[in-house]
Amino acid sequence: DIVMTQSPDSLAVSLGERATINCKSSQSVLYNSNNKNYLAWYQQKPGQPPKLLIYWASTRESGVPDRFSGSESGTDFTLTISSLQAEDVAVYYCQQYYVTPFTFGPGTKVDIK
Amino acid sequence: EVQLVESGGGLVQPGGSLRLSCATSGFTFNSYWMHWVRQAPGKGPVWVSRINSDGGNIIYADFVKGRFTISRDNAKNTLYLQMNSLRAEDTAVYSCARGHSSGYNLPGYWGQGTLVTVSP
Numbered sequence: 001d002i003v004m005t006q007s008p009d010s011l012a013v014s015l016g017e018r019a020t021i022n023c024k025s026s027q028s029v030l031y032n033s034n035n036k037n038y039l040a041w042y043q044q045k046p047g048q049p050p051k052l053l054i055y056w057a058s059t060r061e062s063g064v065p066d067r068f069s070g071s072e073s074g075t076d077f078t079l080t081i082s083s084l085q086a087e088d089v090a091v092y093y094c095q096q097y098y099v100t101p102f103t104f105g106p107g108t109k110v111d112i113k
Numbered sequence: 114e115v116q117l118v119e120s121g122g123g124l125v126q127p128g129g130s131l132r133l134s135c136a137t138s139g140f141t142f143n144s145y146w147m148h149w150v151r152q153a154p155g156k157g158p159v160w161v162s163r164i165n166s167d168g169g170n171i172i173y174a175d176f177v178k179g180r181f182t183i184s185r186d187n188a189k190n191t192l193y194l195q196m197n198s199l200r201a202e203d204t205a206v207y208s209c210a211r212g213h214s215s216g217y218n219l220p221g222y223w224g225q226g227t228l229v230t231v232s233p
Binding site: 038040042048049050051052055056059061091093095097100101102103104105106107 | 157158159160163172174175208213215216218219220221222223224225226
């Protein structure tokens with residue numbers, strides 16, 4: 001199975017400041033035929049199901065604010081919130097959907113400092 | 114509006130069975146691949162199973178193979194998960210999710226879920 005790791009486990013950021021979450025896959029999730037990484041980012045708020053933010057490592061889902069962005073470098077992936085808002089307090093998960101089982105990272109909790 | 118509404122969860126003894134349903138609306142159900150994903154209390158999501166649009170292509174996580182069966186009724190716009198030989202470690206909120214248009218193996222839109230508790 002592909003193991004997804006995330007860092008940090010949690011972080012606290014001041015309103016308006018940048019938040020950066022890292023994710024690493026234990027093996028490549030790059031599909032050579034289309035040169036896309038099969039890596040997604042989700043946001044989960046308390047009592048709610050996960051909400052898809054980013055797919056193909058860097059493509060923002062429709063309706064997601066542009067302060068959320070994803071980037072990739074090999075098997076390392078980053079979710080950046082450029083200017084943290086109060087409504088961004090949540091747990092963020094990365095997931096690979098390249099091969100089964102489709103595995104998730106352990107999550108990163110983002111809070112307001 | 115896309116809606117996924119799970120039902121069928123509850124308290125069951127170890128070794129017992131449950132059948133979960135996911136009633137859908139707001140989209141063309143028979144065009145989408147569907148997933149079941151679970152989340153134990155306080156833990157991250159874990160993918161369980163995926164079925165293609167006509168039910169002919171199904172995959173499971175190893176930990177449910179031989180115990181759980183995913184199926185769908187396209188006439189009723191409903192997804193199912195038959196769960197047998199339940200164990201304490203199967204305790205979780207089970208959510209159905211619609212495959213994303215960019216990649217059917219991506220659970221793009223999730224329902225709220227139904228809680229399954231396996232306990233004596």
